[in-house]
Structures are given as structure tokens and as C-alpha cells.
Amino acid sequence: MVVDQGKLDAFIGKAISEWGAAAGVLLVFLGDKLGLFKAMSGAGPGEARLKELITSAGFSTFHRAAQTPFNLILEARP
DSSP states (O other): OOOOHHHHHHHHHHHHHHHHHHHHHOOOHHHTTTHHHHHTTTTTTTTTHHHHHHHHTTEEEEEEEEESSSSSEEEEEO
8 A cells, every 4th residue: 555645744734733722722621620811810911020020120111012802012111
């Protein structure tokens, strides 16, 4: 029997992709059950602590440049 290397590579790529997606779903499920997302909601990345750290490193300004439901962009300037 002759194996078509192109088809085998495509199959392996699809299988790895599907396993990665399944692992992602499992991690989101576990995070939800453990209360990770509730604990993180509204808390941000410890913005006050970050400001303290950044200003102690010599930066003079630090502020929230933009925010979306999924991203928080902070700006620090010397």
C-alpha cells in the first residue's frame, strides 16, 4: 500500500488542530468551574500595582490608553 504523504500531512495537521481546540475548551471549562473568570472580572491586571511598579522604575506617566471588553492597553512614558 502506498501512502499519499500530502493527505497524511493534512490529516495530521487537522488532528493536531482538533486536539488543540478540545484542550482549549477543557481549560475554559475548568477555569469557569474553579471561579477563575469571576475572580478576574472587574479586577483588571492589578492596575494600581502596575502603576506603582512602573513609576518606581523611573517612568513619569502611566495611564489607561484604551480598553475593550477583551483588552486593556496601558501606556507608560519616561
